[in-house]
Amino acid sequence: MSAYRRFRDRLRIGPVQVATYYDARGRDMHTAACTAPGCGFSADYTSRAAAELAARTHRCKA
Template identity: 55%
Template sequence: MPARDFFHSVMRIGPVQIGTHRDRHGRTKYAAVCSRDNCGWSADYSTQSAAQLAARTHRCRITD
């Protein structure tokens, strides 16, 4: 039975949430996820600082 893979939100930078999860090999990964409707952007990083940089530089294509 595979391990449970839960996303744990760590912080929010603008519309982007940064959280941790475990990959299929059991390693902790950091994910940056845009929470705006219809954006769909997300990416996994091995360090929290890389995820924070991605969150600060993300430019959402969705206009209000």
């Protein structure tokens, strides 16, 4: 069963989207996910700055 996440405060940096959500324990979490076809990059972070840094430095291999 997949987790239901309601994303808020979304930002797009190139092909990468950064968003904030609450995890299962009610903590603020931040994610960065690449939307380019065939890339598959996504990662969760505890700080917004880390997620935005990952989005700015991400380079697609696809």
